[in-house]
Amino acid sequence: MFVIVVYDVGEKRVVKALKRCRKYLNWVQNSVFEGEISEANLTKLKMELDKIIVPDEDSVIFYTLRSTRYSDRQIMGLRKGGQDLII
């Protein structure tokens, strides 16, 4: 499945969050990752992030697309990261 992860975490935790996401997904923009991921790896990523974030200060949103047939992605301006053909 395809996942988009956006996070808004405290400055002290940003690098850790980035490193965890980068293990499984593609960096596309500051605090935004995306990519194909297995259910198992998504669970791992969530557990790893759960250990890092401070729940009443930080926010992480996971958008999961079980099929990308009904979605697409358009970039305006600079293409900062990510793969070419995704959705």
Added chain:
Amino acid sequence: MFVIVVYDVGEKRVVKALKRCRKYLNWVQNSVFEGEISEANLTKLKMELDKIIVPDEDSVIFYTLRSTRYSDRQIMGLRKGGQDLII
């Protein structure tokens, strides 16, 4: 259709970008908006943002979900914004 917009724009343009997105979508996190939007309004939003951003400095990504039947959204930590029932 449901849209997720993530932007990474220069500091001088952030407030303008935020105001344009807030006209059409729900703020959910720093530089992240989401919500149901018509094709016409999405086109308007894109045109308005296109006038604001500096293409070789700023980046805006539009994830468009024509059906939310195959997607879901999960929040970890703080729920900063957005509506309750979305996808």
